[in-house]
Amino acid sequence: MVNRKELDPDSSPCAAFGERLRRLRDERGWTQEELAERIGCTGTHISAVETGRRPPTKRFAASADRAFRTGDSLERQSMALRQTALLEGFPEYVKHEARAVEIRLYEVGVIHGLLQTREYAEALEADAVRREAITEEQATERVDLIVRRQATLTRSPSPLIHVVLDEGCLLRPMGNAGVMKAQFDLLVEFAERPNTLLQVAPFNMGARRPFSLPITVLTLPDRSLMSYAESSQRGHLERDSDSVVPVLTTYHQLQAEALPQAASVAMIEQLRKGTS
Structure with missing residues (x-):
């Protein structure tokens, strides 16, 4: 397929979901338009989710589970995606x-964040954990992202x-x-x-x-x-x-x-x- 964007599922939760959605679709030999008909959206929407440009909603993931007969695994994956410590966008x-x-x-x-020491970032996120605004895992995610940025x-x-x-x-x-x-x-x-x-x-x-x-x-x-x-x-x-x-x-x-x-x-x- 020409102009097929390769995905790195480790780059982000959205990319991981998109890569799995594409793999499930490819295994069944469906086009994006054919999957869209089964889910009730457009082929453009499918493309945006598969390439990580649009995060899957709970409704989208549940519809995809029904189309692929994957139980509720895609819905659970989408919920984990929305529970990330990073703001949408x-x-x-x-x-x-x-x-x-x-x-x-x-x-x-x-x-x-671009000017924070790791210790400053850890202290900031530790307070968010104390207030139960985020989990310890999410705090680690935030600090690690600051270091990478x-x-x-x-x-x-x-x-x-x-x-x-x-x-x-x-x-x-x-x-x-x-x-x-x-x-x-x-x-x-x-x-x-x-x-x-x-x-x-x-x-x-x-x-x-x-x-x-x-x-x-x-x-x-x-x-x-x-x-x-x-x-x-x-x-x-x-x-x-x-x-x-x-x-x-x-x-x-x-x-x-x-x-x-x-x-x-x-x-x-x-x-x-x-x-x-």
Whole structure:
């Protein structure tokens, strides 16, 4: 079959489900359209699920179980997929982040994942486990993903990374003093890299702070733009340039109002002294 996308079932839960769905369909000699008729959807929908571009709903998985006579195994697999610790939309964003040539991000509340030490990330997720927001397995999944994301940024040529942290990210303690000192050390080291810019948006910006939630803008190798924002339940990836350009403009306004890098690093170094 021409243009048949090969799947790596280990790359994501969606890919694992898609690979299994395709394998079951191939074993029966059905086309995507023939399976779609049995399930009650379109061949395009089947293609999107098989290639991991669309997560399976519980209803879709149950219908597939009936078509393949696989009991409730696909439905259970889809439930496990939805129980992952990652927000809907985030795994797709990570794929684009790994190949972006420029990354602009603004974070509130906690240090952004791309700048976290492993100990800081573990302390953050341990608190989520304590609150029973996630399981220990999901906490491990989140920390391991942070490590993998950071590793992709060491590629050559390195992407340009612009970071603006709300002052609250620095003042919220995570773990013990040693964890915070190591985290501040990493932030200072990050600011010294030739491909980075680190700024702090101080509290006294007040109403001049244009964003109230975290935001990321990616520039891809073809110079197209993409933005990503999160609510408490899901992430939203925006590819339409007409929608992304205003976000980028607002980000530039944020950078103009935030502390310059030298002053931002001085603030971090002052806080680091308090952890000694």
